Amino acid sequence: MFVAVAVAGALANRLGQSVIPAYILVGMLLGEFVLGQIALPAVGTVYVPETEFISLGAELGIVFLLFFLGLEFNLDRLLARRGPIGTAGTIDLANFGVGLVLGWLVFGAFLPAFLIAGIVYISSSAVITKSLIDLGWIANDEAEPMLGTLVYEDLFIAVYLSVASALVLGSGDVAAAATDVGIALAFIAGLLAVVRFGTPLFDRLVATDNREFVALRAVAAVVFVAGAALALGVSEAVAAFFVGMAFAPTAQAHTIETILEPVRDLFAAVFFFWIGLVTNPALFADVAALVALAVVVTTPSKVVTGYLAGRAFDLDARRSTRVGLGMTTRGEFSLIIATIAVTGANAGTFDPALAGTINAFAVGYVLVMAVLGTTLMGYAAPFESIATAWLDRDVSDGGGASG
Numbered sequence: 001m002f003v004a005v006a007v008a009g010a011l012a013n014r015l016g017q018s019v020i021p022a023y024i025l026v027g028m029l030l031g032e033f034v035l036g037q038i039a040l041p042a043v044g045t046v047y048v049p050e051t052e053f054i055s056l057g058a059e060l061g062i063v064f065l066l067f068f069l070g071l072e073f074n075l076d077r078l079l080a081r082r083g084p085i086g087t088a089g090t091i092d093l094a095n096f097g098v099g100l101v102l103g104w105l106v107f108g109a110f111l112p113a114f115l116i117a118g119i120v121y122i123s124s125s126a127v128i129t130k131s132l133i134d135l136g137w138i139a140n141d142e143a144e145p146m147l148g149t150l151v152y153e154d155l156f157i158a159v160y161l162s163v164a165s166a167l168v169l170g171s172g173d174v175a176a177a178a179t180d181v182g183i184a185l186a187f188i189a190g191l192l193a194v195v196r197f198g199t200p201l202f203d204r205l206v207a208t209d210n211r212e213f214v215a216l217r218a219v220a221a222v223v224f225v226a227g228a229a230l231a232l233g234v235s236e237a238v239a240a241f242f243v244g245m246a247f248a249p250t251a252q253a254h255t256i257e258t259i260l261e262p263v264r265d266l267f268a269a270v271f272f273f274w275i276g277l278v279t280n281p282a283l284f285a286d287v288a289a290l291v292a293l294a295v296v297v298t299t300p301s302k303v304v305t306g307y308l309a310g311r312a313f314d315l316d317a318r319r320s321t322r323v324g325l326g327m328t329t330r331g332e333f334s335l336i337i338a339t340i341a342v343t344g345a346n347a348g349t350f351d352p353a354l355a356g357t358i359n360a361f362a363v364g365y366v367l368v369m370a371v372l373g374t375t376l377m378g379y380a381a382p383f384e385s386i387a388t389a390w391l392d393r394d395v396s397d398g399g400g401a402s403g
Contacts, residue, residue, distance in 0.1 A: 070244020
């Protein structure tokens with residue numbers, strides 16, 4: 001597994017693409033559904049099985065991804081920019097509605113439509129942030145509305161994941177599901193209180209010059225809280241996100257990021273590899289039409305809402321177009337939502353066939369959108385020219401870096 005993800009990551013980097021699709025593809029190739037179907041001379045069937053080590057490593061990958069995302073959020077700074085962020089994020093919510101309608105038309109039921117809506121709604125913070133850095137846009141005016149919209153999406157998805165987990169993993173009884181959702185929301189409220197008032201406690205927890213103790217205590221905190229959330233039927237990803245937010249204002253936040261970044265990247269690679277490992281490529285034929293339809297419908301909707309988000313931050317047409325193109329990328333969060341369906345199928349609370357279909361759709365959709373989104377960002381110039389010519393005729397370029 002580690003040799004495979006190392007080689008796949010190197011190839012993706014050489015091609016200038018995100019490593020996420022590469023990790024997923026190599027997981028599929030080495031799993032029981034591809035390599036496991038081939039009898040090799042002299043040795044027979046050899047493949048990488050879904051062991052407990054890999055599934056637990058994947059779960060830790062989710063936890064560390066969301067923990068690091070939380071580390072990027074400072075609650076006071078978010079509140080200071082709540083106006084434009086709220087406007088841009090609310091506009092972006094239209095994509096959730098588009099996904100809900102699409103899911104309902106395809107599956108004819110609320111729960112699968114609810115999962116599809118989340119999958120097509122959430123953009124990839126990891127891929128978009130990396131692309132902003134690689135293209136030199138991170139210091140440009142268009143970076144703020146993109147990152148601001150991602151903040152809104154991530155806060156929304158924190159609540160969404162808890163509700164989705166409660167609905168999928170519930171018994172199917174309406175009253176029981178309502179109770180599960182209530183517990184999830186109460187847990188989130190408690191975590192928000194910890195974030196708002198618990199900074200001194202987290203500061204003391206990591207107040208040491210010993211880097212080993214900083215790492216151990218930070219990992220202990222996030223894994224313990226994530227495990228407690230899981231025991232209550234709440235998404236461990238949500239819990240990890242809020243623990244990251246609690247550590248964000250501490251004096252050791254930068255040290256935690258520096259020490260644990262390799263740990264995050266290692267387990268994140270295992271998570272994406274695991275996604276490929278449990279995905280049967282044969283199901284792609286069944287979901288190809290749905291993936292194509294979702295790409296055709298949701299790419300323009302993201303471009304439009306992203307453009308309007310840029311306008312909400314008072315950007316010109318050129319830079320607003322960059323925002324729209326950049327927001328089309330989907331990635332890790334769409335896959336995390338798909339794992340809820342897989343977990344429900346394993347627990348016997350969700351139809352296994354439907355879970356397989358949703359997981360295959362999510363993987364296929366992310367593979368296409370991760371490549372499409374990064375490509376649109378890399379070749380944004382023609383779209384910028386069109387937008388400037390048609391939408392901003394009477395407004396001069398807003399300035400800023402031209403990279």
